[in-house]
Amino acid sequence: MTTRTRSLAIPAGVLLAAIVFALPLIRRGIILSDEGYLLQQSLDLLQGRVIYRDMDAFITPGMWFLLAGLFSVFEPSVVASRYLMLAAFAILSLTAYQIVRPISGLPAALGAVIGLFIFCVWAFPAWTFAFYSPVAILLILLGLERLLAWQRNRSRANLIWVGLWIGLAIAFKQNYGAFALAGAAIGWLATRLDGQSDSGPPLTGATQDAAAVALGGLIAGAPFLLYLALHGALDEAWTSLVVHPFEFAGRHDIPFAPLSDLVQPDVYSDGVEKLTYLSYALLRNGPISFLQDIRGTQRLHVLAYWLPPLLFTAGFLLSAIQGRRSGRRWDSPLLIVTAVCGMTFLGVLPRADYNHLMNVYQPVVITGAIVLASTWSLIPKSLWGARWGFGLVLGSLLVLYGGTSAAWYASIIRSHSIPIEGQRGGILVDRVDGDRVLYLLRTINDHSSSGQPLLTVPDLVMLNFLSDRPVPSAYYNLYEHHIAEDQGAAVVAGAEESGVELVVTNFDNFFSDRVGLLEYAPVLSTYLVENFERLFIDSGQDFIVYRRRESPLPSVEYMNVLDDCTSDDELADTRDHLLFSALYHRSRLRQPIPTEGLETHCRLQVPASGGVLSLELGYLRPTAALPGTQLIAEIQLKQITTTEESGAANAKRSVLYETLRVVPAQTARRQQRFTRFDISLSDWAGQEIEVTFRTRLSGSIAVRSRNWKGFAMVYRDPRVQADANGARP
Secondary structure, three states, rough: OHHHHHHHHHHHHHHHHHHHHHHHOOOEOOOOHHHHHHHHHHHHHHOOOOOOOOEOOOOOOOHHHHHHHHEEEEEOHHHHHHHHHHHHHHHHHHHHHHHHHHHHHHHHHHHHHHHHHHHHHHHHOOOOOOOHHHHHHHHHHHHHHHHHHHHHOOOHHHHHHHHHHHHHHHHOOOHHHHHHHHHHHHHHHHHOOOOOOOOOOOOOHHHHHHHHHHHHHHHHHHHHHHHHOOOOOOOHHHHHHHHHHHHHHOOOOOOOOOOEEEEEEEOOOOOOHHHHOOOOOEEEEEEEEEEHOOOOOHHHHHHHHHHHHHHHHHHHHHHHHHHHHHHOOOOOOHHHHHHHHHHHHHHHOOEHHHHHHOOOOHHHHHHHHHHHHHHHHHOOOOOOHHHHHHHHHHHHHHHHHHHHHHHHHHHHHHHEEEOOOOOOOOOOEHHHHHHHHHHHHHHHHHHHHOOOEEEEOOOOHHHHHHHHHOOOOOOOOOOOHHHHHHHHHHHHHHHHHHHOEEEEEEEEOOOOOOHHHHHHHHHHHHHEEEEEEEEEEEEOOOEEEEEEEEOOOOOOOOOEEHHHHEEOOOOEEEEEEEEEEEEEEEEEOEOOOOOOOOOEEEEEOOOOOOEEEEEEEEHHHHHHHHOEEEEEEEEEEOOOOOOOHHHHHHEEEEEEEEEEEOHHHHHHHOOOOEEEEEEEEEEHHOEEEEEOOOOOOOOOOEEOOOOOOOOOEEEEEEEOOOOOOOOOO
16 A cells, blocks of 8 residues: 555545444434524524524524524434534544644554544533534634644645634634634744744744734634624624623533542532533443442543643643753644643633533543653653553553443443434434433424424423424523523513413423522513413423413412421432422432431411412332332421410421322332322411421332432422412422
8 A cells, every 4th residue: 555545545544433433323312402402593593583683592603504504405303413413523533633643643643533432422412413512623623733734834824724713613612712712822822932933033924824814714704794794683692692601601600520529439429410520421321330339430520520631731741841852942733732722621611510521522632642642752662661650551541431431332322222203303312311202292292283382491492393393482591691681571472472382391490500490580480380280290300391271370479388497317408490399308329218207397487368388299219119118298387486485386286197108110100199288377377387397218118329319208399378279380
């Protein structure tokens, strides 16, 4: 094989390998939130809606136009958008190869490609569904490759390409592109100052270089700016892209995983922690068995946070060391890669959950391949012990991350086998998503008219896209930073104007939200409760479906009983769900509900009119239960008296006593039915009282570690309101 043939064959092989590897992944998994609203808004863009003016968004519009262009050629569907991402991943793999090979050689370049394959599984489905982040990162890396080409030949045509690619990256995700541009400026300056210029002072021609980059950026951004100007959306775009993101960053940040989590004995056992810092693959497929006892897979997630700072620091140090060895200030190619990739990694902030970490991990893999190759080359062959030690560490990481990736890859292919059929589907999902998505789509078709707008709260627009139901307002995702300004009033106006018949909501607020829907959008939450009645809650407590009432119920003020509660046991906790609160008396893996009882005490002031204590009672199913296992729920009330008062007024009175037979999940697919109770408070009218929720377990249950919602007695939506016939969620 000639050198030229080999130079073409290897890149072609990289492209082919990337397609073969990624094809099974891109056809699997579904994201009801971000993927759904992007697909629906892109389709609506194609049909005449103007982004920022008619559709709320806070990311630059490149991805919307790319998907709209795709849907103008191919029938709109999830699978069509995934093939677009397949092409993006193949180009990403080739770009990584093209960046690394001139700097570190063929083995390191192929290692970078293999690293992308490994972390594509750890990132699944973040790199394989139609989203702006992986496309923006690809564009940044294309710009990096051209910046390295400029470093080698000083052709300003390459700088025009740098400006074009990074300009497009800004058009796809503004903060990623801005960080990358800063990194490119650092790399450009370092190259100019490395002491190797033959054309006079180091900064000779700097103005022309900047003009070349600016020209490329103008070519990239002009069509988008022209579109916004022609449609009168520049002011709205400024507010959405500049003002709102800064407001959002201050209210919705997620801390970087602490390094100390590596040595925590029970790392990431809490449900919110799992959703924040663990991967989809682990949550759906479980940890690798031989690492399970030490929670090793979870610790690999923590390490994934801290490898990038280590690699970028090493990259800057190595660039200085290798530069001095060759008589220069630094190794410019290594410094350029480290600067651009390191600055781009800052895009993980301020929301440093695992998904956002993976959104900026492709540059980490590329930097890692170059840094590791450079480190290996610096170790003298005579220091065989150091080489063996370095190789052992590198090999161990490859085995741990690569082996886990291989196991998860096989598990994802095997478990994601249920088709989301229909004209707009075409992808495969696992049993969890298959059951709930297909059931929801059947419910939507059965309980709403064809083509009728569907209101999904706060982030389920994929259901609109799959069922071909329009979004009833300009707001597609209903998070705090989208709709808090008017408390959801515009969403309500759109729902009323379009005559929404059906509402699908999440059971919970978004896991990282500090402020819930009830607080940031009371106009919307009140509207939902008064105008729609609950049709059902799905078995996994993931979604609630509401249908329009024949006539709205009157607005009734209420008090949340759980606002002021205490418990002596960590097994008791309260949760603020999307439209109501709930008290959970839980059994954990090694801590069952005690037979002597578990109590929570809440204080409240009963209105002068008395009213009713209203709540729903039920439980979350365990994995297994011995025959005859029962839960006993009791509610007791007593007046809170002063020290001088005593006697009957201070005695507890039992107002509810229920025995529930426990049926495990393995013998019943549906969740246990919850029953509503209304307890008169007329005897305590105007009094301050203590409400005691008491739970006992008779029998034995078991809960698997992957059933992280666990087994619990649930006191759902305990409230005091004047009229039992008033609106309740």
